[in-house]
Amino acid sequence: MSMLAGPRVRHTVVFALRHPAGSAEEASFLEALATLAEIDGVEELQVAREVSPKNEYTHAVAMEFADEQAYRTYDADPRHQGFVTERWDAEVSAFLEVDTVALEG
Structure with a gap:
């Protein structure tokens, strides 16, 4: 079964930064992350701070796509790839x- 079209895709990533909370470096990273909303196909981008002490992650980013093809197009976009290489990895x-996609029923 091909997943190239179909239900909406919700892309969520929880993460921890190498930067101290409240630092200029943290703010710079989060601002750069928010610019991914400018990529075609990205809907409902939200950057958030974790409030639960139950895990090691301090932040989250979530966004939605009309279908898997829209998500794949975003994933391959040079702006996304550049962000991953230049900021995320470091x-x-x-x-x-x-x-995820919602279950039918």
Whole structure:
């Protein structure tokens, strides 16, 4: 079964930064992360801070896509790839990515 079209995709990543909370470096990273909303296909981008002490992650980013093709287009976009290479890989110490579609029924 092909997943190239179909239900909406919710892309969520929880992560921890190498930067201290409240630092200029943290703010710079989060501002740069928010600019991913400018990429075609990204809907409802939200950057958030974790409030539960139950895990090691300190932040989250979530966004939605019309379907899997829109998500794949975003994933391959040079702006997304550049952010991952230039910022994410160097500044994120741990993360968990979850990409989901709603169950029918």
